[in-house]
Amino acid sequence: MTGALAPTKPLTALDRCDRCGAQAYIRAILPVGGELLFCAHHGRQHVAALRAKGAEIQDESARLHETSPSASGKR
Template sequence: MSIAPTEHPVATLNATHRCDRCSNSRAYVLVLLRWSPGLPSSGELYFCVHHADQYAEALAPYVSMIIDERWQLTEGIRDDGHVH
């Protein structure tokens, strides 16, 4: 599941969000997990693009939503979160 960017997307993720796997890289993908047997709870994971791609297949059965903002890598973001 993925959310397609709108014509004028608003950024949800910003420079304070860091990849949960490597912690040094900025997160551009937020994965919202639903509760499933074998998981302690529902939750969220933040990933850089590299780790989002690496774990996509393994996480797919547990995902309720993915917010993918890779478009921020090529678009300018204003202070209010809108693209300029």
């Protein structure tokens, strides 16, 4: 992030992909204002073009690979 924009809040399970409605993990903040939300799949398809047009990208798709203690079944 360049620091020109206010910090963005983390994406939650309530944030949905603008293309398919799945949980959003990528936010594109457009230089003209507004934002687009994408699941990891659609984000990969569109992020390069959006970045080339000056969009700031918040990519939280690494969270898909995180495991929690409860997810592994061990305590």
